[in-house]
Amino acid sequence: MAIREVLRMGHPVLRERAKPVEKPGSPELLELVRDMKDTMAAKNGAGLAAPQIGVGQRVVIFGVTKNPRYPDAEEVPFTVLVNPKIVLLTREVEEGWEGCLSVPGMRGVVPRYTKLRYSGFDEHGNPVEREAEGFHARVVQHECDHLDGILYPQRMTDLGKFGFIEELFPGEDLSDD
Numbered sequence: 001m002a003i004r005e006v007l008r009m010g011h012p013v014l015r016e017r018a019k020p021v022e023k024p025g026s027p028e029l030l031e032l033v034r035d036m037k038d039t040m041a042a043k044n045g046a047g048l049a050a051p052q053i054g055v056g057q058r059v060v061i062f063g064v065t066k067n068p069r070y071p072d073a074e075e076v077p078f079t080v081l082v083n084p085k086i087v088l089l090t091r092e093v094e095e096g097w098e099g100c101l102s103v104p105g106m107r108g109v110v111p112r113y114t115k116l117r118y119s120g121f122d123e124h125g126n127p128v129e130r131e132a133e134g135f136h137a138r139v140v141q142h143e144c145d146h147l148d149g150i151l152y153p154q155r156m157t158d159l160g161k162f163g164f165i166e167e168l169f170p171g172e173d174l175s176d177d
């Protein structure tokens with residue numbers, strides 16, 4: 001088990017375009033994914049991209065389980081996605097709050113496409129393909145943006161809806177990502 005340090009906004013690796021993984025199933029990739037899972041679990045994140053732990057490869061993980069503390073949060077199946085591709089299935093955009101382990105303590109409202117298809121491989125090289133809507137589609141876009149050096153504040157259209165969790169949602173017991 002290895003919980004890795006999560007780089008914060010401003011670190012140059014977070015601005016770089018990550019490189020495709022050449023060999024799914026390699027011991028290096030399996031170790032990377034294990035570390036990413038450990039790190040995401042330790043920080044209560046909804047997702048994590050390899051560049052966030054300093055590895056410039058096209059690997060993301062995400063997943064949200066039902067939590068009684070957040071009854072409105074939609075469940076997202078736990079997914080490992082290597083070399084992801086996204087095809088948008090709509091031009092419709094919806095605004096929603098996002099946070100990021102690389103922007104700790106903050107939340108912002110981000111417009112995202114509401115429906116897409118994503119594909120890629122898991123860490124063993126098995127193909128993954130799924131359609132996603134709503135919060136699931138939002139998480140996929142957020143994580144895949146990391147692979148192109150984009151953090152969610154760069155997608156915001158109204159910086160008036162960007163701030164510290166404690167100021168935006170006083171008294172609410174939200175995680176600190």
Ligand code: NI
Nearest residue numbers: 099100101102
């Ligand atoms: Ni993020």
